[in-house]
Amino acid sequence: MKYFSFIFVLILTVALAWVISNPIGPVPPIAPLIDPYHGFWQNMYSEDELAESELILEGLTAPVQVVYDENLIPHIFAENDLDLYTAQGYITAKHRLWQMEFQTRAAAGRISEIVGDVALELDRMTRRKGLGYGAELGLEFLQKNDPETLSFLEAYANGVNQYINTLTPAQTPVEYKILNYKPETWTAYKSLLLLKYMSDMLVGDRDLEYSNLRKVLGEELLNKLYPDFPVENDPVIEAEKVWDFTPIEVQKPDSTNFPNDDLVIEPLPQPEKGTGSNNWAVSGSKTKNGNPILANDPHLSLNLPSLWYAIQLTTPAYSVKGASLPGALGVISGFNQNIAWGVTNATKDARDWYKITFQDDSRKAYKYGEAWRETTFRIEEIKIKGKEAYLDTVVYTHYGPVVYDKSFRAERQDVNFALKWTVHMGSNEQKTFLKLNKAKNHADYNEALDNFTAPAQNFVFASKSGDIAMRIQGKFALKWPEQGKFFMDGADPKMEWQGFIPNDQNPSTLNPERGFVASANQHPVDPSYPYYVFDNSYEHYRNRRINGKLRQMDQITVEDMKTLQFDDYYTQASEALPLMINLLGTVDSSDEKAQVYLKLLSDWDFYADPNQKAPTLYYIWWGKLYDQIWQEWEDFGVPVVKPNSFQTIQFLKNEPEGSVFDLGKTPSSETASTHVRKAFEMMLEEMKEWEEKEGDFTWANYKRTTIQHLVPQFKAFSVANVYTGGGGGIVNATSGRHGASWRMVVELADQPIAFGVYPGGQSGNPGSKYYGNFIPIWAEGKYLNFNLRNVDDSEGILFQTTLK
Amino acid sequence: MKFISLLILSVLIVVFINPIAPFWIIMILLGISSALVGAKGASSFLATGLGMGLAWLGQTIFLDFSTGSQLPYQMGEIMGLGSGMVLIAITGVLGFLLGGFSGMTGSYFRRLFKKKPENIYRG
Incomplete structure (x- = not known):
């Protein structure tokens, strides 16, 4: 009997221990998660409570001092670059390891390893676009051409890995505990992958949609509805700029045959609307103190942990501070x-698609001119949690990977399309930032930028010596007009890119007469620029607001620049709403709300401040109107893009009775006014619903700015309903899910006077008090002091660590 | 007496050894302690169970007070439990069960080697 009861209890105990140590379906093992000494409870400590005054970091040539200011911003003081980047890797990993790892796994198409086959399609997409392939080429490029940068990347990886190796279960980031996986070794390759991933986030193309539109609408209507330049072009490089170089001639083929298939394949995911940025610099002649002032605010998805990590990096040679990307070296902005x-x-159609004609089903060769060229096969092994790995074969042509084929997103078609993209060309973006970090003047800046390929950026610059500059840098293909706007025939060698625009012919300007430079993702240049420039997504509002303000302003201070970054003026509304109210005419609606809303709209000053109600009304009304006007676009049955809002407003203004407003499918003839009235009715309906359900419709409450954890299901780690103004197309571009992901203002005085903030916090740990502590500051348009620190400054120190 | 000693011993083991060892090592140590102390099955269950349960509960409450972190509440939401208090309770109960069964196993193990009591009264 006693044997029996012993064995019974023993089995019960072991079984209990086993059950809580193993995952049950999607539920992670409970014990390692809940054990208060190792589980998530240990992630409740903030970094200052775990401060260490000394840490061992192998591979350093001299001790490195790390001083944290009261916002947990590390200031790293090292004797040389190698030590500096080793320490940067270690310290960044200490605060952001899970995020770095997760983002590079996403970039490598390896999310299925963590979450199972729900992510398989996403992973296939990522891999078929060739991000990993691009990073491999990038690594090869470094091995051949730039061993120094490679050695820095390896030093960084060494730092990250030393942190991973000393990681205790207790301090392992909580996301690993919930998702039940472990960090893996960091490599130089992963840093490169991260930069490719940024390219992917920022670059889109609408070749598919334009190919369809060309077929549906015909060339003439297409050009009317989607002009290459808007009437009020206010480009990045001032329109007065004289191009003082002899452009390389681009030969347009005599005949261009675009593939004329009905393209019903699913388009690639595009960068989300609202992804954009502002930057500008004003020269000393326009500022109060006579020093140039520079401002930058990149707009991206608002995520936690934040994409940015603030840092100061110092060696005896230089001291740089700003926003870094966890996983990449140096400071980015x-x-x-x-x-x-x-x-x-600097969006500029950097991706082009070529239709591939394979010789036969084996896809071993494809037609090119009169000959057949060989393909190569790349087998992507996608590991899946809890399942067998998935093998995906991607065919590569000399253009690039065949993204769409019979196995991927093209059930109804046997067409194959290859993607040509500058990301697949060996390049060294990392070097640009390392050189910028140390740059002393305009010449250094130009030299740094020469290394930059993709994603093309408008690099703003200002120096203590008084220069301001802007340069649009990327590797831009030489294209004849309309090349790459539509899908091209890959069998026709005449369709090839004819080389690249030389770096010194990329649009740039130094100390323009107007006393400022500025960019906001608008058209890069005036039509006088000798090369073809096209993109679907150029900005039409923020640029005019910023340039308009900067033209007017004088005696500018840092405070003025902060105010401009947080400017809520809704330019689009200021141009569309008066037209809309006019076209609406008198409202005889019995709905008493109609009069209330109209009054709110008529009295509005066009500022989308968080406490305003009119922006909500306008936003809904405009949205409905836009959908009404272009409703036939939904009926085309193929993926298309609609004409942009700016162009639509031009039609409202210039030809309200015009044929663009008439719907072909109805016997009656519609005008702008018809749509405006209909949209107004629809707005009343939607508002009724909103007021019944939600009550308050002030702007902040309506747009509900949310800063979302990288795993959207972890809602509790997100910060929802941030009370802040702004919106898409507004200088303060904070919409529901996008906005200023980093704001910086620097005055180039003898000692730079700098301010910065981002919607997040230095810690990646949701349990830490430094996880989201900048959000309220950011939401109010306030800033943190970002002045450079010396190693012996004793004020405002949270704690210090010596690495040796 | 044995109950109290085992309870105190259990708390000490969890507080001093759990920070450097995973929970299953603690379970084995509690089993061994229970066998050495030699309390009866039910009493061992209660002593080691309360020992580990209270130590775990105490640690979570200590962390909650000392860090002020919102993490338990966030985790409670993510795990669909609604509140952080539930999670604190679950941690305590889990500690109690793990400790209790370990102790009981230890106690029953000792019983295997105990001399049979029939000779006691026969002199």
Whole structure:
């Protein structure tokens, strides 16, 4: 009997221990998660409570001092670059390991390893676009051409890995505990992958949609509805700029045959609307103190842990501070003792699609001119949690990977399309930032930028010596007009890109007469620029607001620049709403709300401040109107893009009775006014519903700015309903899910005077008090002091660590 | 007396050894302690169970007070439990069960080697 009861209890105990140590379906093992000494409870500590005054970091040539200011921003003081980047890797991993790892796994198409086959399609997409392939080429490029940068990347990896190796279960980031996996070794390759991933986030193309539109609408209507330049073009490089170089001639083929298939394949995911940025610099002649001032605010998805990690990196040679990307070396947007720089996305059709004609089903060869060229096969092994790995074969042509084929997103077609993209060309973006970090003047800045390929950026610059500059840098293909706007025939060698625009012919300007440079993702140049420039997504509002303000302003201070970054003026509304109210005419609606809303709209000053109600009304009304006007676009049955809002407003203004407003499918003839009235009715309906369900419709409450954890299902780790103004197309571009992911203002005085903030916090740990502590500051348009620190400054120190 | 000693011993084991060892090592140690102390099955169950349960509960409450972190509440939401308090309770109960069964196993193990009591009264 006693044997029996012993064995019974023993089995019960072991079984209990086993059950809580193993995952049950999607539920992670409970014990390692809940054990208060190792589980998530240990992640409740904030970094200052775990401060260490000394840490061993192997591979350093001299001790490195890390000083944290009260916002947990590390200031790293090292004797040389190798030590500096080793320490940067270690410290960044200490605060952001899970995020770095997760983002690079996403970039490598390896999310299925963590979450199972729900992510398989996403992983296939990522891999078929060739991000990993691009990063491999990038690594090869470094091995051949730039062993120094490679050695820095390896030093960084060494730092990250030493942190991973000393990681205790207790301090392992909580996301690993919930998702039940472990960090893996960091490599130089992963840093490169991260930069490719940024390209992917920022670059889109609408070749598919334009190919369809060309077929549906015909060339003439297409050009009317989607002009290459808007009437009020206010480009990045001032329109007065004289191009003082002899352009390379681009030969347009005599005949261009675009593939004329009905393209019903699913388009690639595009960068989300609202992804964009502002940057500008004003010269000393326009500022109160006579020093140039530079400002930058990149707009991206608002995520936690934040994409950015603030840092100061110092060696005896230089001291740089600003926003870094966890996983990449150096500072990406920042300043040093001599210069400041910033980036905005310079969208310019960098991806083109070629239709591939395979010789036979084996896809071993494809037609090119009169001959057949051989393909190569790349087998992507996608590991899946809890399942067998998935093998995906991607065919590569000399253009690039065949993304769409019989096995992927093209059930109804046997067409194959290859993607040509600058990301697949060996390049060295990392070097640009390393050089910018140390740059002393305009020449250094130009030299740094020469290394930059993709994603093309508008690099703003200002120096203590008084220069301001802007340069649009990327590797831009030489294209004849309309090349790459539509899908092209890959069998026709005449369709090839004819080389690249030389770096010194990329649009740039230094100390323009108007006293400022600025970019906001708008058209890069005036039509006088000798090369073909096209993109679907150029900005039409923020640029005019910023340039308009900067033209007017004088005696500018840092405070003025902060105010401009947080400017809520809704330019689009200011142009569309008066037209809409006019076209609406008198409202005889019995709905008493109609009069109330109209009054709110008529009295509005066009500022989309968080406490305003009119922006909500306008936003809904405009949205309905836009959908009404272009409703037939939904009936085309193929993926298309609609004409942009700016163009639509032009039609409202210039030809309200015009044929663009008439719906072919109805016997009656519609005008702008018809749509405006209909949209108004629809707005009343939607508002009724909103007021019944939600009550308050002030702007902040309606747009509900949310800063979302990288795993959207972890809602509790997100910060929802942030009370802040702004919106898409507004200088303060904070919409529901996008906005200023980093704001920086620097005055290039003798000692730079700098301010910065981002919607997040230095810690990646949701349990830490430094996880989201900048959000309220950011939401109010306030900033943190970002001045450079010396190693012996004793004020405002949270704690210090010596690495040796 | 044995109950109290085992309870105190259990708390000490969890507080001092759990920070450097995973929970299953603690379970084995509690089993061994229970066998050495030699309390009866039910009493061992209660002593080691309360020992581990209270130590775990105490640690979570200590962390909650000392860090002020919102993490338990966030985790409670993610795990669909609604509140952090539930999670604190679950941690305590889990500690109690793990400790209790370990102790009981230890106690029953000792019983295997105990001399049979029939000779006691026969002199």
